[in-house]
Amino acid sequence: MSAAAPTVELPIAAAAAQGYWTGVFRRLLRDKVALACALVLIAIVLAAIFAPYVAPADPAKGAILKRLQPIGAEGFPLGSDELGRDMLSRLIFGGRLSLMMGLSPVFFALVIGGFLGIVAGFVGGRTNTVIMRTVDVFFAFPSVLLAVAISGALGAGIANAMLALTVVFIPPIARVAESVTTQVRSLDFVEAARASGAGAFTIIRVHILGNVLGPIFVYATSLVSVSMILAAGLSFLGLGTKPPDPEWGLMLNTLRTAIYIQPWVAALPGALIFVVSISFNLLSDGMRSAMDVQR
């Protein structure tokens, strides 16, 4: 389980050219695998957003008599859970919490870590050392351990879990951001801009950000799958969402006893995590390839 120590091959654009990004987008569209993944993800996200309209039943309402029905049973297209609630509806609604818990930490880490890394990379010197050494300290913890430690100490709950995960992802993103920014900063055209007397903010805005945000963003998307699995893992351990909230990790936990009666139903939440996870990974890979001009 890792937000692996980033070794990022940097495809730096020669200049923040409009043509570059259009090229990336076009290459992405031609990549069938990445396209398919993007569509799958869009479908799942839309289903989650419009859950009350899409889900056939109330995810909180259960009929004990109808518990643990198999997939395809009458009225339960994907079976029912241990309290007789419709699995399909719970999975759709569950997407809301699972996606939120998976995406938000990465988003917040992107903002915070990105900011820290860019500043460290641009300013260099003492500031860089201070920021990066602090980041290194958190790198000294394996991500699962850090997430469990923080949410274990704070106590169960969605907010605590998201906070813990954000802290876990800030260091790797900061590292990547710093590394990328440092590389860009030393490029000729940036040197030229500084020599010509341009202010720091202008340089950052015009030259750096355009080149740097791309790789950072791509790296962050590769973290989403880790985040989802970790978030679900925290719920699995009882540290994230609490019953009766539908969330894929928690559902895996509560359905564990059902493994002997309806193994396929019990496996569904995990399968969904897997699908979303692999889609993000493949999409991220595709984006990285599309941005690699030297291919």
Next chain:
Amino acid sequence: MRLHRLLCSLAFAGASLTVHAQGTLRVGMTAADIPIVTGQPDQGGEGQRFLAYTAYDALVHWDFSSADKPSTLVPGLAASWKVDDKDRTKWTFTIRKGVKYHDGSEFKAQAAVWNFDKLLKSDAPQYDSKQAAQGRSRIPAIKTYRAIDDYTLEIVTNEPDAFLPYQLTWIPMSSPANWEKVGKSWEAYAKSVSGTGPWKLVSWTPRERAELVPNKAYWDPKRVPKLDRMILLPLPEPSTRVAALRSGQVDWIEAPPGDAVPGLKAAGFQIITNVYPHNWVWHLSRAEGSPFNDVRVRKAANLAIDREGLNKLLGGLSIPAKGFMPPGHEWFGKPEALRYDPAAARKLMAEAGYTKEKPLAFKAIVPSSGSGMMQPLPMNELVQQNLNEVGFKVELEAMEWNTIINAWRAGAKAPGSRGAAAMNYSYFIQDPFTAFTRHLQSDLIAPKGTNWGYYNDKAMDDLLLKAKTTFEPKEQTRVLQQIHEKFVNDALFLAITHDVNPRALSPKVQGFVQAQNWFQDFSPVYMTK
């Protein structure tokens, strides 16, 4: 010649039957850790079942010999006892002669005094705060005690209390001589355990296993165990427990989930159940500010629970509650019937000012597993669902079993209870004290007792005192029935269901008699090949 051969083969067969009918029994418990081994176990009733009555004895025992009638008290280390006719606070216990500890020393009245000091006298050298925390609240009746001679023990109670013998069943007797021998340390005692019980604890690893072997010199030859060895394994997770049984890693599991039962039966495992004095409730807080101080809210909660539905969740392995005692119990009396009526519940809640749109929010602490807790997580989810339907908004906080026991002892107002207004617990209700007094008597709040909810009602206190001081059995029963009726009619707790003590055994396990009791006797058990 032929007869001789026949006799020989019969004898041989008989001998091989006995030789094979021993074996090693591996038991999967619901506890997450090995209970305290030094005498007074933790982990609730399961701890008592596996680490008290096995390696140790108490002064008074339960009769485990029959499955068909309620279990009653029988002599243990005390061969007999009587209460003084004139001064009903004075009890005299005659100690059984010739009982030896596993370390060879003899059990005498002074050892009993030493053990009471271990739990009650904080300045005694042998005082052990861990054991005291578990044992102290079991014997609130005891005021003073002394050894009149080697085999006579006198106990004086605070006031006349007919329930004293019941309380004494909870106190296993550790060995003073052994404690001295290992250097007066309980940590060292735990490495070299000595009790008077039918089993000897030969080794144990925290969180993993404990191994017991028969005590061939046990004072009751009928209860010398037939097995070679019994191994206890903590398996708090129900699906892991079932998996362990099915894959042959253990031969016996406590509390199989109802879902797994049909599959287990089909695979040839024995499912053993029996009624026993147990209930599974939500203990309600009556501290200041608790929403459950309003009787309408309490009654609404009781009306909201679909107990028959819960029974289905458990695969039929429960008895839906009709009161606080199991239906048919001699103390049941004639309270108002408990029923499932969500509409009536909603009406009461509305009267109290709560609806589904403006619900009454509160937190309940629930254990994740544990002795007598059945299948707590799905059951509590169902209760939560039922309550949410009628105008409550329940937040469940799951805790580990031993942690919740500590919260129970600390009371609803303590930080360990996390601000909860209700606590899911299962109660041993085999005697009047454990069934009623300890939850309801107003002065038995923490740290003296386990009235977790701080319930305080003069009428109830009077009834409890009356029951305690009524030594005539029929009259006592009548008072207990009155207590039960008030319990149910005032909706003091959220009464939900009763367990049926299910166990799943491999077909090779024979000889087990499941008594109508929280505790069991493992001595008659043996394994076939």
Next chain:
Amino acid sequence: MIAYLLKRLGLVIPIALAVSVVCFALVYLAPGDPLSAVVPSDASKEMVEELKKEYGFDKPIPVQYAVWLGRTLQGNLGQSIATGRPVATEIGSAIGNTLILAFAASLVGFTLGAVLGTIAGYFSGSWIDKAVSAIAVAGVSVPHYWLGMVLVIVFSVILGWLPAMGAGPGGSGEWTWDAEHLKHLVLPAFALSVIPTSIVTRTLRALVADTLSKEFVIALVAKGLGQGAIFMHVVKNVAPTALAVMGVQLGYLMGGSILIETVFSWPGTGFLLNTAIFQRDVPLLQGTILVLAMFFVGLNLIVDLVQTALDPRIRRT
């Protein structure tokens, strides 16, 4: 080299200290007053006062940290609230099991990953490459605790080939490398190995493909160098980074085994951590995390040094 070694060691100390600060701070993260986090609920007044003094709760925080650090360096990690046993003892008995599990998982993971990755790298671009990459991506995307559950159903319950839980007949105290114990190791090790396998596969695939496409290799092939010799070149080029990745993965296995240990009731430090959280046993939580984090820091140091020794061109500023 020695200078680098010393410099690197010098860097470790502040990191280790900072890690200890984070662990120390965990007690203060816990809701409620920190004293209640370390005091058993049945403690007498005297015990509470004693613990207060021992932990220094009446003193300012930096002093408390110093006290805690001093005690920790002497090996006293406090007492578990739930069991009253010293935390160091609990961890000591558990860490061996996690090491066994991590070792087994890394053996599987690195071997399988190296083989698959190298094959994919050699056949870069072909369907073999695509297949291996697909497997690797799947491996990184699957929730391994879910995989563990599935393995239990298939191999334990349905087929009955392997045990569902635990570390073997004698418990963790008596681990021996025999068939009976190895049977218990198979499923958890495999479930745990999925992620490192995938990461090593991907890494090695990229490295091998990259090396093979380098000009000097092409030149060597043109000169007629045999496949065996080429392979040795590849290995030499790939080894430092590959070893670095493997080392880091080993660290993650040690620290991140909690989910698998929970599913399989494997009595290691992860299981201990789970119990500590559930029982709100903060001293145990603190101690376990500290030990695991230190392991990780130490491992990173070793990896760094080995990597530098193998390829002096690599330097981390």
